[in-house]
Amino acid sequence: xxxxxKRLKRETTDPWWVRAIIISLSIAFVALMLVLPLGVVFFxxxxxxxxxxxxxxxxxxxxxxxxxTCLAAGIAVPLNLVFGIAASWAIAKFNFRxxxxxxxxxxxxxxxxxxxxxxxxxxxxxxxxxxxxxxxxYGIQVIFAVPGIVLATIFVTFPFVARELIPLMQEQGSEExxxxxxxxxxxxQTFWRVTLPNIKWGVLYGVLLCNARAMxxxxxxxxxxxxxxxxxxxxxxxxxxxxNDYNSVAAFAMASILASLGVITLIGKTLLERxxxxxxxxxxxxxxxxxxx
Amino acid sequence: MNSRTRAALPGFxxxxxxxxxxxxxxxxxxxxxxxxxxxxxxxxxxxxxxTSRRVQAAYRLTFGASLIxxxxxxxxxxxxxxxxxxxxxxxxxxxxxxxxxxxxxxxxxxGIALMAIYGPTGLIGKNLIPFGxxxxxxxxxxxxxxxxxxxxxxxxxxQPALEExxxxxxxxxxxxxxxxxxxxxxxxxxxxxxxxLTGFTLAFARALGEYGSVIFVAGNIPMKTEIASLLIISKxxxxxxxxxxxxxxxxxxxxxxxxxLVQGIQWWSQRVTGRA
Numbered sequence: 426x427x428x429x430x431k432r433l434k435r436e437t438t439d440p441w442w443v444r445a446i447i448i449s450l451s452i453a454f455v456a457l458m459l460v461l462p463l464g465v466v467f468f469x470x471x472x473x474x475x476x477x478x479x480x481x482x483x484x485x486x487x488x489x490x491x492x493x494t495c496l497a498a499g500i501a502v503p504l505n506l507v508f509g510i511a512a513s514w515a516i517a518k519f520n521f522r523x524x525x526x527x528x529x530x531x532x533x534x535x536x537x538x539x540x541x542x543x544x545x546x547x548x549x550x551x552x553x554x555x556x557x558x559x560x561x562x563y564g565i566q567v568i569f570a571v572p573g574i575v576l577a578t579i580f581v582t583f584p585f586v587a588r589e590l591i592p593l594m595q596e597q598g599s600e601e602x603x604x605x606x607x608x609x610x611x612x613x614q615t616f617w618r619v620t621l622p623n624i625k626w627g628v629l630y631g632v633l634l635c636n637a638r639a640m641x642x643x644x645x646x647x648x649x650x651x652x653x654x655x656x657x658x659x660x661x662x663x664x665x666x667x668x669n670d671y672n673s674v675a676a677f678a679m680a681s682i683l684a685s686l687g688v689i690t691l692i693g694k695t696l697l698e699r700x701x702x703x704x705x706x707x708x709x710x711x712x713x714x715x716x717x718x
Numbered sequence: 719m720n721s722r723t724r725a726a727l728p729g730f731x732x733x734x735x736x737x738x739x740x741x742x743x744x745x746x747x748x749x750x751x752x753x754x755x756x757x758x759x760x761x762x763x764x765x766x767x768x769t770s771r772r773v774q775a776a777y778r779l780t781f782g783a784s785l786i787x788x789x790x791x792x793x794x795x796x797x798x799x800x801x802x803x804x805x806x807x808x809x810x811x812x813x814x815x816x817x818x819x820x821x822x823x824x825x826x827x828x829g830i831a832l833m834a835i836y837g838p839t840g841l842i843g844k845n846l847i848p849f850g851x852x853x854x855x856x857x858x859x860x861x862x863x864x865x866x867x868x869x870x871x872x873x874x875x876x877q878p879a880l881e882e883x884x885x886x887x888x889x890x891x892x893x894x895x896x897x898x899x900x901x902x903x904x905x906x907x908x909x910x911x912x913x914x915l916t917g918f919t920l921a922f923a924r925a926l927g928e929y930g931s932v933i934f935v936a937g938n939i940p941m942k943t944e945i946a947s948l949l950i951i952s953k954x955x956x957x958x959x960x961x962x963x964x965x966x967x968x969x970x971x972x973x974x975x976x977x978x979l980v981q982g983i984q985w986w987s988q989r990v991t992g993r994a
Binding site for chain 1: 728730732733734740741745746751802807813815816817818819820821824826832834835865866898926928930948950957959962963966970
């Protein structure tokens with residue numbers, strides 16, 4: 426019996442040398458492909474010392490690029506948050522035909538190349554586009570201006586909150602909302618007091634990823650921006666401009682802000698995933714425990 | 719839950735109306751502008767644009783480099799996912815967390831970082847030039863950038879499938895006398911195949927549309943290292959909006975077909991394994 430069990434154990438676990446090879450290859454690949462590029466950003470940024478690094482932020486164009494990035498994310502994230510909550514309420518709490526299609530359409534911007542995401546707005550608001558000439562008559566410029574940057578940012582971050590909340594709210598069902606309604610709460614009270622506390626970590630998770638992409642988007646905004654320095658440059662566009670001017674330290678100094686934001690996003694994401702897993706486990710009757718061997 | 723005969727929860731009209739309005743304004747109407755633009759083009763112009771030598775070279779490069787990068791990612795992604803799910807070692811959770819870095823790091827930042835490593839004066843790049851290997855300003859540089867951005871797709875698709883493969887089938891195979899190698903070939907690989915294919919396809923589709931990280935390392939030499947996304951931008955710079963739309967429509971339709979293929983794979987694997 427114990428001999429048999431031993432044999433089974435041997436046959437279903439990999440020998441130590443297989444484990445050693447697979448683990449070392451995995452770590453080496455991730456270190457080379459992911460960790461090295463991250464490290465290089467900070468190495469290059471501080472290459473000529475802290476004072477040169479800090480001097481890069483004294484530039485007026487740098488400040489404007491940071492402001493522009495915060496403005497674009499500051500508009501895109503709340504708008505996509507409101508949309509994400511509305512869409513997940515409609516999709517998770519009600520049955521209707523074409524639900525699968527609607528979810529697929531919401532996911533669509535993820536499938537579209539960033540350059541094409543910018544291009545579609547040029548086709549609508551550009552001078553050769555549908556509305557460009559008409560809007561110009563009112564003195565409104567969208568393309569090569571701030572509205573274009575904001576629209577492109579909204580487009581590329583469109584699905585983030587919705588795709589996080591739809592499965593979460595579907596999993597949670599509507600029992601608690603029914604209870605609230607039957608006790609006399611109105612729709613808004615039900616959402617605010619019952620639904621929102623249940624989905625708060627999911628909302629935060631979606632917002633975190635949405636914000637990271639909004640602040641880091643390059644392709645889509647580069648299509649709709651004029652590339653006039655200090656005009657409509659976001660931080661990633663400013664990095665591109667500095668790099669093309671062979672101002673490497675300043676480019677990497679700007680990049681270090683976004684890389685730090687990326688690291689913070691990763692940490693936040695890992696913590697929130699743990700939180701979400703705990704909550705879904707505690708709401709289930711028998712949490713599936715992972716083997717520890 | 720809604721099958722019970724009681725009034726629906728409130729808010730369907732408002733939330734659904736807003737969802738459809740916002741979706742139409744931000745995504746559907748602008749996207750339809752792309753297809754309408756391409757549709758108003760004369761067929762011969764459209765055909766000439768997408769079959770011109772420069773555009774063909776860009777398509778070949780984009781698809782070829784994306785394919786190679788997705789294959790590299792499928793191999794190493796499988797190793798990484800296997801390590802994270804099956805083994806316990808120091809730094810495992812860190813490895814797991816860092817996989818998503820390409821999602822969190824802006825593409826322009828990745829682009830200049832990769833150039834600092836693989837460029838002619840870069841850490842690795844300068845050491846390989848004496849051997850005649852150009853790791854940037856070459857198709858190889860494009861493959862490296864596309865490998866960087868595609869890795870999480872394979873790992874994150876494989877992880878749940880590996881977790882589901884909880885060892886019971888392997889134990890059964892072993893108790894029936896299969897060797898570890900036989901179990902791997904006959905039990906493990908077939909049950910992971912749908913996820914491997916899905917991960918590969920997602921990485922491939924993402925690589926097709928990538929722009930930011932590639933343009934820094936590609937060198938962007940027409941006919942040689944110019945990807946399709948960049949060609950769209952150079953058409954726009956030449957004020958050739960229809961030309962840009964034509965190239966974009968081909969890329970977009972290809973990506974959508976590939977992603978439909980993913981749906982097909984998932985549908986097929988659910989039918990084969992009988993899982994919900």
